[in-house]
Amino acid sequence: MTHTVISSATREVVLGFDRPFVMIGERINPTGRKLLSEEMRAGDFSRVEADAIAQVQAGAHVLDVNAGIPLADEPALLTRAIQLVQSVTDVPLSIDSSVVEALEAAIAVYDGKPLINSVTGEDEVMERVLPFVAKHGAAVVAISNDETGISEDPDVRFEVARRIVNRAADHGIPREDVVVDPLVMPIGAMGSAGQQVFRLVRRLREELQVNTTCGASNVSFGLPNRHVVTGTFLSMAMASGMTSAIMNPLHAEVRSAVQAADVLMGVDTNCASWIRNHRDPDAEVGRRVGRAGGRRARAGS
Amino acid sequence: MTHTVISSATREVVLGFDRPFVMIGERINPTGRKLLSEEMRAGDFSRVEADAIAQVQAGAHVLDVNAGIPLADEPALLTRAIQLVQSVTDVPLSIDSSVVEALEAAIAVYDGKPLINSVTGEDEVMERVLPFVAKHGAAVVAISNDETGISEDPDVRFEVARRIVNRAADHGIPREDVVVDPLVMPIGAMGSAGQQVFRLVRRLREELQVNTTCGASNVSFGLPNRHVVTGTFLSMAMASGMTSAIMNPLHAEVRSAVQAADVLMGVDTNCASWIRNHRDPDAEVGRRVGRAGGRRARAGS
Numbered sequence: 001m002t003h004t005v006i007s008s009a010t011r012e013v014v015l016g017f018d019r020p021f022v023m024i025g026e027r028i029n030p031t032g033r034k035l036l037s038e039e040m041r042a043g044d045f046s047r048v049e050a051d052a053i054a055q056v057q058a059g060a061h062v063l064d065v066n067a068g069i070p071l072a073d074e075p076a077l078l079t080r081a082i083q084l085v086q087s088v089t090d091v092p093l094s095i096d097s098s099v100v101e102a103l104e105a106a107i108a109v110y111d112g113k114p115l116i117n118s119v120t121g122e123d124e125v126m127e128r129v130l131p132f133v134a135k136h137g138a139a140v141v142a143i144s145n146d147e148t149g150i151s152e153d154p155d156v157r158f159e160v161a162r163r164i165v166n167r168a169a170d171h172g173i174p175r176e177d178v179v180v181d182p183l184v185m186p187i188g189a190m191g192s193a194g195q196q197v198f199r200l201v202r203r204l205r206e207e208l209q210v211n212t213t214c215g216a217s218n219v220s221f222g223l224p225n226r227h228v229v230t231g232t233f234l235s236m237a238m239a240s241g242m243t244s245a246i247m248n249p250l251h252a253e254v255r256s257a258v259q260a261a262d263v264l265m266g267v268d269t270n271c272a273s274w275i276r277n278h279r280d281p282d283a284e285v286g287r288r289v290g291r292a293g294g295r296r297a298r299a300g301s
Numbered sequence: 302m303t304h305t306v307i308s309s310a311t312r313e314v315v316l317g318f319d320r321p322f323v324m325i326g327e328r329i330n331p332t333g334r335k336l337l338s339e340e341m342r343a344g345d346f347s348r349v350e351a352d353a354i355a356q357v358q359a360g361a362h363v364l365d366v367n368a369g370i371p372l373a374d375e376p377a378l379l380t381r382a383i384q385l386v387q388s389v390t391d392v393p394l395s396i397d398s399s400v401v402e403a404l405e406a407a408i409a410v411y412d413g414k415p416l417i418n419s420v421t422g423e424d425e426v427m428e429r430v431l432p433f434v435a436k437h438g439a440a441v442v443a444i445s446n447d448e449t450g451i452s453e454d455p456d457v458r459f460e461v462a463r464r465i466v467n468r469a470a471d472h473g474i475p476r477e478d479v480v481v482d483p484l485v486m487p488i489g490a491m492g493s494a495g496q497q498v499f500r501l502v503r504r505l506r507e508e509l510q511v512n513t514t515c516g517a518s519n520v521s522f523g524l525p526n527r528h529v530v531t532g533t534f535l536s537m538a539m540a541s542g543m544t545s546a547i548m549n550p551l552h553a554e555v556r557s558a559v560q561a562a563d564v565l566m567g568v569d570t571n572c573a574s575w576i577r578n579h580r581d582p583d584a585e586v587g588r589r590v591g592r593a594g595g596r597r598a599r600a601g602s
Contacts, residue, residue: 187564187565187567187572188572191567191570191571191572192567193567194564194565194566194567195565195566195567198540219565223564223572223575223576223579224575224576224579224580225557225575225579228557228558228561228579229561229564229565229575231533231561232532232533232536232557232558232561232562232565233561233565235533235536235537235540235558236536236537236539236540236562236565237540238537239499239536239537239538239540239541240540256526256529256533257529257533257536257558260529260530260532260533260534261533261537263488263495263524263530264488264495264496264520264530264533264534264537265495265496266488266492266493266494266495266496269492270492271488271489271492271524274524274525274526274530275524275525278524278525278526278529279525
């Protein structure tokens with residue numbers, strides 16, 4: 001059984017086929033969030049802190065932290081964001097950047113064993129990222145594209161993943177510390193995107209025995225009622241063997257689908273988490289429409 | 302590719318791995334419905350007709366019709382119910398009884414090619430049911446239990462299914478007219494129930510190449526927020542290869558999960574059905590709370 005352990009100073013999270021699915025909160029990411037982007041650039045991280053707390057309250061087990069703002073000093077911004085988030089929550093973090101210097105600066109200040117997001121199958125990227133992942137004993141997300149781009153052939157993507165796992169091993173990084181992202185395309189643009197991911201995740205689990213993750217929201221891009229599509233996608237990916245995803249835990253449809261899929265995979269022992277989270281339908285509705293006050297009042301009665 | 306065709310006088314429905322999932326409406330069943338049971342016993346079939354129309358409007362492709370009322374004349378009741386339902390809707394029907402005489406009486410009045418629900422792997426049942434299924438050129442649901450009961454071992458259930466498929470062939474019933482029900486247990490009572498079904502459905506598809514169905518609602522028995530669990534179960538079963546289910550299409554969470562899973566399996570071409578069904582979020586809410594008038598008014602504006 002492959003267990004990927006990541007940690008903060010005080011908490012461990014384990015990815016594994018026999019474990020509840022790991023929800024990695026996606027919100028701390030200025031891409032497409034103009035206000036957040038402007039605030040972070042101006043040194044105002046209040047929204048980062050609020051997003052961190054809200055996602056953990058909604059059930060995120062890990063938070064992804066990205067500070068990718070054009071023309072900004074990304075290593076400085078990412079380092080600051082990581083430190084602030086670690087000061088307000090105790091969940092482990094995924095340090096997310098396409099700028100290698102930013103990953104390297106942030107990992108140096110991180111307290112615990114982070115998930116480094118990400119390395120690709122490009123030779124130059126592997127040779128720059130894997131050494132400091134190894135040096136810090138971190139885990140790393142392996143994205144299954146290489147110099148030739150993202151193949152539409154899942155078998156090619158499988159081979160890229162295998163190459164990254166092997167190269168990681170050359171650097172002393174064990175298989176369980178490589179979490180493969182099979183790459184999820186919008187289903188509205190490519191009707192085979194779902195089936196491809198399900199097949200690829202199954203092979204990654206059965207043949208490479210690695211844990212997997214993905215950016216889940218992308219699958220429903222452009223569709224109406226998209227959170228239902230994203231949640232349904234995640235449950236189907238879980239049935240195929242996926243063990244974590246970068247997603248938005250604040251959306252009730254997405255969160256509930258993952259929790260129900262945990263029940264159906266038999267990893268929510270005695271359905272205890274499901275029953276705790278869904279015992280009172282009014283409370284669930286209350287959470288969704290923001291009537292937390294009413295819920296608290298009832299709980300005290 | 303295995304295609305199971307069932308039909309009414311005017312409409313065909315096809316079960317297949319490359320086809321949208323077939324929703325078989327479960328509501329016309331007096332089991333656990335005291336009022337319906339009393340009405341049917343007294344010869345009042347108005348609720349049967351209303352349930353038929355409501356389920357088809359909600360998206361059911363096929364309707365299951367059961368008239369199992371203790372100490373009643375089930376062959377007469379089932380025959381009457383089948384005729385009435387065929388008079389108010391044009392979808393194909395699943396003729397559902399554990400009383401062989403009732404199945405035989407109802408199939409004789411049915412207009413089209415029905416799904417006979419069901420035959421088990423018990424020798425006596427097979428030898429009574431399969432001959433008239435063959436004679437009428439019907440399709441049949443094969444439930445994977447036998448004289449020894451329902452095995453908890455999915456490999457045993459697979460072998461029972463294989464035996465029924467082989468026996469059906471002896472009677473001249475082709476593989477594509479046998480739809481296997483792997484049997485779904487309540488997940489609250491048996492934590493491995495989901496994984497068992499997913500594995501079994503995959504084997505039934507890959508090794509036996511048969512279409513599959515199940516009574517889906519059973520999986521969430523006793524759990525809070527159960528329609529989300531049922532819908533999530535169906536999407537995961539679809540990812541594993543299931544091609545139909547007996548379910549309640551009136552529950553929005555269940556119906557939407559199936560529709561989203563069709564999108565993700567790539568069988569809802571260009572997401573056209575999804576976009577049509579979910580284009581206007583207000584309309585979806587309107588359907589759910591029964592404000593059909595408001596919806597119609599908007600459609601005309």
